[in-house]
Amino acid sequence: MNRVTVFGASYSVYVRIVRLVLEEIGVPYQLAEIDIFAKETLPPDYADRHPFGRIPALEHDGFRLFETDAIAGYIVEQFGNGALLPADARHRARMRQIMRILDNYAYPHLVWGIYVEEMERDCCGRLGAEELARAAKCLTVLSDLAGDDYMAGGRLSLADLWALPMLVYLDLSPAGRTLLQDAPKLSAWLARMRLRPAAVATRFPAEQKAI
Numbered sequence: 583m584n585r586v587t588v589f590g591a592s593y594s595v596y597v598r599i600v601r602l603v604l605e606e607i608g609v610p611y612q613l614a615e616i617d618i619f620a621k622e623t624l625p626p627d628y629a630d631r632h633p634f635g636r637i638p639a640l641e642h643d644g645f646r647l648f649e650t651d652a653i654a655g656y657i658v659e660q661f662g663n664g665a666l667l668p669a670d671a672r673h674r675a676r677m678r679q680i681m682r683i684l685d686n687y688a689y690p691h692l693v694w695g696i697y698v699e700e701m702e703r704d705c706c707g708r709l710g711a712e713e714l715a716r717a718a719k720c721l722t723v724l725s726d727l728a729g730d731d732y733m734a735g736g737r738l739s740l741a742d743l744w745a746l747p748m749l750v751y752l753d754l755s756p757a758g759r760t761l762l763q764d765a766p767k768l769s770a771w772l773a774r775m776r777l778r779p780a781a782v783a784t785r786f787p788a789e790q791k792a793i
């Protein structure tokens with residue numbers, strides 16, 4: 583049980599998703615710091631853990647895995663006892679739909695298109711109308727699909743843990759915060775989610791600094 587190691591960085595969206603799953607289920611783990619953008623600091627064998635050079639990677643009792651969806655599914659099956667999965671087929675389908683929307687549209691448009699552009703590439707206040715429109719569309723679609731209290735169904739699921747890190751980054755940038763203000767259902771959801779002990783325990787360094 584206590585031989586779970588997550589390889590990755592505390593600033594990473596996808597590493598945080600894996601950590602949130604572990605925290606919410608109550609699985610002890612250690613984080614082995616891998617700064618994937620500082621290639622010269624990577625352990626020489628990291629390519630064996632993740633041949634595509636990304637984070638996170640997981641090791642549990644000698645079993646190695648990469649790709650966040652596979653890792654999250656493994657943790658839920660091994661340790662979850664039914665947690666984080668909606669009870670019925672339609673809500674499980676909605677959960678997967680939201681997770682894939684987050685991977686394919688929200689991560690590139692909200693995190694890279696807004697947060698990284700504005701906060702790390704010095705585009706503050708100079709984002710293009712197209713980037714803003716793409717991000718706003720992601721928020722509209724997510725708002726329309728989300729349930730009243732949680733993303734999919736009446737209780738916490740993987741979809742909430744996928745969305746949290748992406749929306750936290752969005753909220754850290756001025757343009758992102760403005761976009762979120764126009765999506766009151768998601769802002770209220772984010773305010774509630776951020777109070778969860780798992781969210782507090784896995785805060786991004788940039789989020790910590792902004793408190």
Ligand SMILES: N[C@@H](CCC(=O)N[C@@H](CS)C(=O)NCC(=O)O)C(=O)O
Nearest residue numbers: 594595596618636637638649650651
């Ligand atoms: N498909 C991968 C995506 C993981 C991913 O994109 N991780 C980012 C950090 S959040 C990364 O490793 N980026 C390094 C790079 O792009 O070189 C997964 O689901 O695990």
